Amino acid sequence: MPKVFYTLPDGTERVVAAEPGDSVMRTAIRNGVTGILGQCGGELSCATCHVFVDERHAGEFPPVSEDEDDMLDVAATDREDTSRLSCRLVLAAGQEVHVTVPEAQL
Amino acid sequence: MSTGRLLVVGAGQAGAQLVSSARELGWDGPISLVGGEPHAPYGRPPLSKAFLRGQAAAGSLALRSAAFYREREVDLVLGERIVLLDPPSGTAVAASGRRWRFDRLVLATGARPRRLAVEGADLDGVLVLRDLADAEALARRLGAVTDLVVVGGGFVGLEVAATAAAAGVRVTVVEAAPSLMNRVVGAETAGFVEAAHREAGIRVLTGARPVRFRGDGHGAVTAVELADGTDLAAGLVLVGVGARPRDALARAAGLRCDGGVVVDAYSLASDGRTLAIGDCADLPDPTPGSDRRLRLESVDNAVEQAKAAATTLVGDPRPYRGVPWFWSDQGALKIQIAGLALAGDEAVVRPGARPGQHIALRYRGERLVAAEFVNAPADFLVVRKALAQGAPLSREAAADTSMPLKRHLAGRPA
Structure with missing residues (x-):
C-alpha cells in the first residue's frame, strides 16, 4: 500500500495508508486530513489541493502541465519550487510520499 | 458539549x-x-x-x-x-x-431527474443519468450503439455527448432553447461551446423539441421524432432535462x-x-x-x-454566504462559471491568451456579477476571488488583453 505523510500547517504529521491509483488529494479527503479541500473533486478546476512536495520526491511524478502551472500562480498560498496540486500526484503501489500542507487554500 | x-x-x-x-x-x-x-x-x-x-x-x-x-x-x-x-x-x-x-x-x-412527458418516454433505451446505477446502465449500452440522441443541452447531456462522441458514437444533441446551457451561461459562451462540439463531430439542434420516441415494436427505442417532423435514428436516448x-x-x-x-x-x-x-x-x-x-x-x-x-x-450559527460556482468538463472543454448572471446581464468577451480559451465577463450596469470560462482555469480562480471580495473590474480592463486579468485585479484593495 502507498503511504502519504502529511505535515500540517501546525507542524503535526498525519500518516495515511492510501490506495494505489488514488491521488494525494483524494487520500487526504477520504481520510479527513484537514487543509486539503479538493473542492472540484480532482478535475483541475479549483486549486484547493495545493501542497509542497518534499524535495526527495522530485522526478517521481509527471511534470507540471500548463494549466496546473497557471493555477499554482494564483493559489491562495504563494507557490514555491516544490508546489503541486495534489490531485495530480497519483500514487503507485508501495510509494511513500512526504508533503506539507499550506496555511490557506482559499 | x-x-x-x-x-x-x-x-x-x-x-x-x-x-x-x-x-x-x-x-x-x-x-x-x-x-x-x-x-x-x-x-x-x-x-x-x-x-x-x-x-x-x-x-x-x-x-x-x-x-x-x-x-x-x-x-x-x-x-x-x-x-x-x-x-x-x-x-x-x-x-x-x-x-x-x-x-x-x-x-x-x-x-x-426530470422525465419528458412525451409518447414513448418509457421505452427501453430511454435513459436518464443521476446515480451510479444509471451510469452503469448507460455505460453498458453505450458500447453497443451507433446512434445516441441526447435530449437536453445542459451540463449532463453535453458531458455525455462529448464522452460518447469521443468513443466513436454518432451523437445528436436536441435542445429546446435557442442556445445550449441556457440556464447557466450567456449566448456568447453557449455559441463558443456549440462550435467546439460541432467541430468534435456532434450534431447540435437548438430550438428543437422531441414530440415522440418511437420503438421497434418490441419495446426498444429506435428513433426520436421532433416537432418539425425531423426523424432521428436512436439506438439509445439520454434525457438530461434537469432535476x-x-x-x-x-x-x-x-x-x-x-x-x-x-x-x-x-x-x-x-x-x-x-x-x-x-x-x-x-x-x-x-x-x-x-x-x-x-x-x-x-x-x-x-x-x-x-x-x-x-x-x-453546534449552536454557533453562521449564515451561508459565498459566490456560487459551477464546472462542467465536456470532452476537451473545461467550462467554469463563477457567480450567477441574470438574463439581460451584458457580456464582455475577452479573447483567451491561448487558442481554445474563451472568457465572458458578465456585467449588470457597471458591476461585474458573473463570469464564464472555457479552458482558462487560472483566470477563473482570479475572477472568482474578485467576485467574492467585491473587487471592481471595469469593462475597459476586462476587455484590455494587453495585461492578464490577474494583473488588472492585482494591487486593488481586498
Whole structure:
C-alpha cells in the first residue's frame, strides 16, 4: 500500500495508508486530513489541493502541465519550487510520499 | 458539549460533508447517515465522464473511506429509504420498518431527474443519468450503439455527448432553447461551446423539441421524432432535462416546500429546527447583496451549504454566504462559471491568451456579477476571488488583453 505523510500547517504529521491509483488529494479527503479541500473533486478546476512536495520526491511524478502551472500562480498560498496540486500526484503501489500542507487554500 | 442524536437523511455529497463538518465542530452525540442507494457517499461528477469512459471504477468514486466513518463514529446506513418523518416526536421510519429516534434532523435528499412527458418516454433505451446505477446502465449500452440522441443541452447531456462522441458514437444533441446551457451561461459562451462540439463531430439542434420516441415494436427505442417532423435514428436516448428536488418527505412532515424545502440562510426549515441542504433545498441566494431565493444544484453548494449548516447544529450559527460556482468538463472543454448572471446581464468577451480559451465577463450596469470560462482555469480562480471580495473590474480592463486579468485585479484593495 502507498503511504502519504502529511505535515500540517501546525507542524503535526498525519500518516495515511492510501490506495494505489488514488491521488494525494483524494487520500487526504477520504481520510479527513484537514487543509486539503479538493473542492472540484480532482478535475483541475479549483486549486484547493495545493501542497509542497518534499524535495526527495522530485522526478517521481509527471511534470507540471500548463494549466496546473497557471493555477499554482494564483493559489491562495504563494507557490514555491516544490508546489503541486495534489490531485495530480497519483500514487503507485508501495510509494511513500512526504508533503506539507499550506496555511490557506482559499 | 452534549448535542443529542443527529439523523441525516440522504447520503450524497451534502450529507457526507454535513457529518464531517458536524464532527469537526464538536457534535459529540450519535450520528446516523442514511442513504437509499447501496453505495457509501460518492462523487457524481465523474459519472458522465471518467466513469463512463471506463477510466474510474465505482469504488474509486467514494467521497470518504470506510475508516473515516468508523473513526468518527458515524453510523452509515445504506440501502434504507426513509418513508416517514415526524420531526415533532423525533421519529423516522424506513420502508423496511427500521426506525430512528433523533434530536436534530438534516434533510439532504437531493433531486431526481426530470422525465419528458412525451409518447414513448418509457421505452427501453430511454435513459436518464443521476446515480451510479444509471451510469452503469448507460455505460453498458453505450458500447453497443451507433446512434445516441441526447435530449437536453445542459451540463449532463453535453458531458455525455462529448464522452460518447469521443468513443466513436454518432451523437445528436436536441435542445429546446435557442442556445445550449441556457440556464447557466450567456449566448456568447453557449455559441463558443456549440462550435467546439460541432467541430468534435456532434450534431447540435437548438430550438428543437422531441414530440415522440418511437420503438421497434418490441419495446426498444429506435428513433426520436421532433416537432418539425425531423426523424432521428436512436439506438439509445439520454434525457438530461434537469432535476426536481426530492421534497416529498419534508412536505408530508408539514415543512414548507416551494419547489424544494424552504430554508433560511442558516439552512433552517419552516419549523425552525429541521435543516435542509444541497439539491433539495430552496434557499436564499448566498451571493452577497442578493435578496432572491433559488435552488442550487452543484457540488460547491452541497459542500458549502453543508459546512454552514453544521455551524447551526453546534449552536454557533453562521449564515451561508459565498459566490456560487459551477464546472462542467465536456470532452476537451473545461467550462467554469463563477457567480450567477441574470438574463439581460451584458457580456464582455475577452479573447483567451491561448487558442481554445474563451472568457465572458458578465456585467449588470457597471458591476461585474458573473463570469464564464472555457479552458482558462487560472483566470477563473482570479475572477472568482474578485467576485467574492467585491473587487471592481471595469469593462475597459476586462476587455484590455494587453495585461492578464490577474494583473488588472492585482494591487486593488481586498
